[in-house]
Amino acid sequence: MNALENYYEQHKEPIKSCLLALRSIILAQDQDISTSLKYGMPFFSYKGKMFCYLWMHKKYGQPYIGIVEGKHFEEPFLLQEKRSRMKIWLFDPNEDLPLNTIQNVVQKAISLYQTEVVKLKNH
Template structure:
């Protein structure tokens, strides 16, 4: 039987499914202390047992995004805050190649907050 976390990735329609799986792999490879979790009904990633980032889909823009938990004080041109107090998000175009350099840059900035 599959876990809710495994089901999340398998139930996504393309191109979201492949995009979310590629993002998952990229985040997990970024640092050995990042681990996948299922929290608040979505895929979360923890860094040394602290919430680090998560994946979700933006209803308004119809795009997947990476939510960065401690990003309130991070400045990066690809991060947007919207109405969140603590987190910023990075929208991802699911039909384009992942912006790996930008994602790694943001993850590095976020990791420095821990």
């Protein structure tokens, strides 16, 4: 078992299943999304640029998706806390995941990176 797989395996149910489901949902959004372990957590990259990650909130004990460029998002369920750039989205592992909303947020993040890539190529 590699370190990335071990991250998921170390959690107890229902958190483990929640994290694995979030991983599957994120990876299914685009063929250019890859995952690796960075800073001890699963990070997801779009064409080599880190755009989100999975982690556990220390205070609330809930899994969350961290959106790297969250400052560009206005969704009320995304929390800024004390971060300047990133926002997080907490999930209750005992409830069904909001599949369509997760897909929409991941697609929005991908679109942001596609726009930024286009800007870089034109300058």
